[in-house]
Amino acid sequence: MISLFGYLIRNWRYLHLTAAIFSTHLLFFFLIIPESPRWLLTKGYKVKARKIITKVAEVNKKIISEAVINTIKVPANITTAKFWKLCSTKKRCLRTFVIYFMWFATSVTYFGIMLNLESLVGDIYLNLVLATIVEAVCVIVVLLTVERLGRKRLLCGCFLLGSIALIAVILIILYTPPDVKWLITCFTLLGQCGINGAFALCWLWTSELFPTELRNVGTGTSSASARIGSVVAPYLKLLGSLMPGRFEEVSPFILFCIVCIIALVLTLFLLPETFHQNLPDTVEDAERLGDGSGDAVDEKELAASMLGTEVNGDASLVI
Numbered sequence: 053m054i055s056l057f058g059y060l061i062r063n064w065r066y067l068h069l070t071a072a073i074f075s076t077h078l079l080f081f082f083l084i085i086p087e088s089p090r091w092l093l094t095k096g097y098k099v100k101a102r103k104i105i106t107k108v109a110e111v112n113k114k115i116i117s118e119a120v121i122n123t124i125k126v127p128a129n130i131t132t133a134k135f136w137k138l139c140s141t142k143k144r145c146l147r148t149f150v151i152y153f154m155w156f157a158t159s160v161t162y163f164g165i166m167l168n169l170e171s172l173v174g175d176i177y178l179n180l181v182l183a184t185i186v187e188a189v190c191v192i193v194v195l196l197t198v199e200r201l202g203r204k205r206l207l208c209g210c211f212l213l214g215s216i217a218l219i220a221v222i223l224i225i226l227y228t229p230p231d232v233k234w235l236i237t238c239f240t241l242l243g244q245c246g247i248n249g250a251f252a253l254c255w256l257w258t259s260e261l262f263p264t265e266l267r268n269v270g271t272g273t274s275s276a277s278a279r280i281g282s283v284v285a286p287y288l289k290l291l292g293s294l295m296p297g298r299f300e301e302v303s304p305f306i307l308f309c310i311v312c313i314i315a316l317v318l319t320l321f322l323l324p325e326t327f328h329q330n331l332p333d334t335v336e337d338a339e340r341l342g343d344g345s346g347d348a349v350d351e352k353e354l355a356a357s358m359l360g361t362e363v364n365g366d367a368s369l370v371i
Contacts (some may be wrong), residue, residue, distance in 0.1 A: 055180045090264045094333055098126045133265040135273070137335045144339055148270075150318045151258055152277040154207075157315035158251045159281030160288065161214060161308045165244045167289055168304060172237045179237065186241045190248040202327035203257040204319070210249035211316035217243030218309040222302045247312075254278075260326035263338040 054071060061067045089108075092101040102121055109116040139145040169179045198206055220239040228235065254274070262270030292303040299306075324342025332338035 055177050055184065058180070059177050088264075088267075090331070090333065091267065093124070093126055094264050096126050098124060133263075133335055135266060135269050138262070138266060138270060140335075141339070144335065146322060147261070150322045151261060151270075151274055154250075154315050154319055154323075155254055155258070155274045155278040156281040157211075157311045158247055158254055159278035160285045161218075161281075161312055162244070162247045162251060163282045163285040164288060164304055164308045165240060165247065167286055168240070172240055173234045174237055182237075182241055183244055186245045187248045190245045191252050194249045194252045198253065198256065199327075202325055203253060203260070204323065204325040204327075207250055207253040207257060208316055208320050210246045210253065211312050211319065213246030214243045214250065215246075215309055215312045215316060217246060218305050218312065222305050222309065225302045225305075226298055257323075257326065260329075260331060261323065261338065261341070263332040263334050265334060 053074070057067055057070050061070060086104050086107070087100065089101040089104050092098075092104070102124055105124070106116070106121060137144070138148045166183065169183065170176045172179050194206065194210075201209075217239045221236055221243065224233070224235050224239065255271070258271050258274050259267055288307050289304045291307070292300045295303045326341065329341060330337075332341060
């Protein structure tokens with residue numbers, strides 16, 4: 053739709069206004085999307101959590117007895133964790149920094165590629181359509197594979213794909229004749245495919261890395277670091293004007309490639325896998341991720357931990 057609007061509306065102010073109209077409905081989502089029962093329980097809102105769990109059972113056509121509902125427990129010590137606790141130890145601080153850099157890397161590379169669409173071979177509107185199709189396909193692939201490959205392995209694979217594609221773009225620009233420059237567009241879209249996959253995984257993995265008591269704040273500030281990347285991306289492109297000769301054209305891709313490789317290395321060695329692990333509720337739980345102390349998720353045990361009782365099959369499925 054943006055490609056079509058951009059083709060028909062050549063004034064950027066009217067284009068921005070038109071695009072904004074199509075996202076105004078998001079303002080009303082807070083009226084229909086329920087709060088997380090886990091978060092409500094960690095904050096002591098037992099009644100609200102019970103209502104949502106009951107509604108979950110009704111929507112999924114499951115039966116959960118009143119006796120089980122009545123056994124929902126609120127933690128003895130209601131958490132009042134502050135954001136600074138994520139940086140209160142060296143390990144927590146390092147992981148938080150890596151998460152932020154992971155978001156920054158995906159954002160600066162994504163918007164950097166999008167801002168370079170005009171320099172690719174072919175029409176800019178067609179390139180944007182192709183980029184959109186690649187993005188949609190990539191997200192579908194992530195949805196189909198994330199529950200098989202896990203978060204860490206798949207995200208590192210996305211960073212690796214993006215890095216290799218960007219390296220290929222650099223080599224094509226520098227060392228190939230003009231008649232094969234169409235390969236630039238192909239490998240650029242391939243690199244964008246990897247970055248789009250990483251972007252999609254960042255939301256999922258980050259929400260699992262941060263504990264329940266600070267999940268909203270952690271994910272929100274991570275997204276803010278991505279916004280920093282989107283602001284920086286245009287200036288990285290402008291740096292190319294300072295480079296001599298043919299390196300002026302490839303310098304943005306070199307910078308994006310370096311950022312992706314750094315993010316790949318940091319993510320691979322410093323962030324724990326969360327696949328088949330219980331979600332951390334406290335900062336201490338989050339710190340123990342990756343230490344071998346996290347057990348694989350068992351639906352009945354998870355339900356029992358939330359309800360404070362032993363439950364049978366149907367109740368565990370509801371949770």
